[in-house]
Amino acid sequence: MPKHKSIKALLKKLTEYSIYSAEQLISTEHHLEREILSKLKQHSTKQDLYLEILNVSKELNILATASVLQDTHTKLATSIKVESLQRQLKSLANQL
DSSP states (O other), X not given: OOHHHHHHHHHHHHHHOOGGGHHHHHXXXXXXXXXXXXXXXXXXXXXXXXXXXXHHXXXXXXXXXXXXXXXXXXXXXXHHHHHHHHHHHHHHHHTO
């Protein structure tokens, strides 16, 4: 499977999970990070796009990690931010 298809598949997974599936979000983000870093080492022509995807997915990872310890009300606010980041990732995935 070409790397961009693998990256697209991982992005699709990231956009399907909710904040209540924090462990899956974190795990998928780590897989995505490895794929993107290997692509960046190959001096891809889409480096800026990959870096943007990496930045957004890392922010998603941070929110998912924090949500594990949050109460319900805080988790709801975090969920809204996560959904916003997921829409951003969908948009970036369409550019691949």
